[in-house]
Amino acid sequence: MISVDGTTITLTRGDTETLVVTVTDPGGQPYELGEGEYIELVSKAKASDAQPIIRKVTTDGSITFDRADTWHLSEGKYAYNIRVEDGASTYHTIIEGKLVITAVVDDEAD
Template identity: 40%
Template structure:
């Protein structure tokens, strides 16, 4: 594989595919199973202060699998980026359950 995950730090070779299962845990430590109408979203920026994300991905609630495709990172500069993952429940409640996370885009040989 051309990527690794350590805690909430992802290291990914630019232009490669990344696939990871996302888990959501309630405050009491039990797993949260998304309901119809819930949405889970991944957003990545160069810096938290940036007004717009560079990459946004909706994560299907039936699989909770985040997939980054080659085209999502192929034009990015090498270096560190930040990301978070947010759950928006059907009732409008928002919970950013992965925060201040890092993704490192590394070099590839063409």
């Protein structure tokens, strides 16, 4: 299960879910990504950590979390941001918040 409440994304550990990101310009109009541009989601245990625990890239706004992305994570809260990269290594953060991983009851031994 995935849900979004403000800047908090809640995801059940191990689930395969898709988050759709809509980018708008400063005037609130839909922004179409240009050649070489992409949307990137980065999540870390703490915002100051050097290495991300999840990094997803999309050019169509659909960010799919696969089982392997979250199955190894403990239940808890993680920092994330979503940004647009303009193809010239210039990033524009469009949102930051908490990624909440919830527990799952699972009979599979992994």
